[in-house]
Amino acid sequence: MGYQRYGVPMSGPMDQQSAGLANLLAGNPPHSALLEMTYQGPTIHLDEPAVLAVTGAPLMVKCGDEVLEMNRAISLPGNVLVEFGPVRAGCRAYVAFRGGIQSPMVLGSQSQYAPITGSARLEAGERLKYFASVDQTVKSARLRRDNALFSDSNLAVWPGPDYALVANELLQLYLKYPLIIGENNRMGYQLLLDPSPAHRYEIITAPVQPGTMQLTPSGTLLALMRDAQVTGGYPRVFQMTSGAINVLAQKRSGEKVWLKLMGEM
């Protein structure tokens, strides 16, 4: 926050609901640095005891032969391997360590974002610091995973700033028919109508934010996500609610979503 005027996006976890839950379960202040796993997770070696919590897309978590539960705080001894398997549904899972991951803060954030931080992702062999934590009294509270986050295919949207610029007949197509998810990454998700309605609408460069849906010339709707650039020259026809961004962050290429237009805020 605060560096958008220099062209730096806010970045941060794609699914803020699941990331927030992981930090809560680990006993951390909100926005503590944590790991985001996309489609598959790593095998990590814990040098010291740790208290951690795994949330988000369901995946297998094992420590030795023991299968660990998601959505609760777990206390593990030191000198163990923790394996995270591939995601079974959805897209992104989160691991929070009590005390937060102690990675360098750059421009007020611990997010990775090339070219600001050296790299965009962690590679095999990297070492991360966390606070050794032994907690004999870890509460066994379990939180039921919010299934709606993974089963919902509706994206709640408001009209965007450029909604009134575009012919209503064209906009209605995006509200009436399912959109197919195309290429996607932390910067944005392509949402496709079939057939795709090409048009000539454009705007001069204006501010955008995560959740902004831009109408590109080919008719593809580009839903901007956490690493998106802060300004853009395509009409901003819809704006996702914060909940919708989290839902989309758990979707994969080929899946379908429906836009649901909300009334005035």
Place this chain on the structure above:
Amino acid sequence: MKNSEWVRSRRFGENMVLVEWPEGISEETTAAISFLQRQLEAAAIPGVLTCYPAYHTLAICFDPDMISYKDLCTQLESFQSDPSQVASRLWQIPVCYQASLGSDLSDFCAAVRLSPGEVIALHTATTYTVHFIGFLPGFPYLGGLDSRLHLPRKQIPARQVPAGSVAIGGGQTGIYPTSAPGGWHIIGRTPVSLFDVNHEPPCLLEVGDQVVFKSIDLEEYAQLSLVPGLTLQTSMT
């Protein structure tokens, strides 16, 4: 409707307000945006987190738990919209316009039918306005490019434009602070850094600032490349 006065403010998502000026690219609007941005910073309204501009809009991020949208709009009404004399800074950016550093220079000259000397003269004669920073960290949108240097973007963008590249695309000129794919015509390179995470602020250019380019030779380019950090020359206008 004056270009320096905003015409409306409206909500953008849960936690943003857009203050909008008459549509278009204008120095008066950019000066007014810069003025409002500075007033907001000075006012330090609790719950107002940050703001960032584009050509005719200022986006203001706020925390709805600390200040309501309505209260923020009321507060905005109290700010002046007509800047009288806002001091802006003038930056001088050294550029080496050599084929080895500006890979599109000769093609560009052929397309606009000017000699390299004429292109350099026109590019360095203008005082450009920084309308905003966007697209990439530290990438300035500069206004005022001489119409004789306008050329549509390349059909096939380059996969990797080197950091520091000075380029022209359509009716705009700009500088790539970091290496990135890009479709603008690269006519030279600056040895100075425009964006440095170890500096606060990490970028020296701000909305409303002015920029001139100064042509330097390869030797001076090599010397300046050795100087670390953000080192632009400036003078107050």
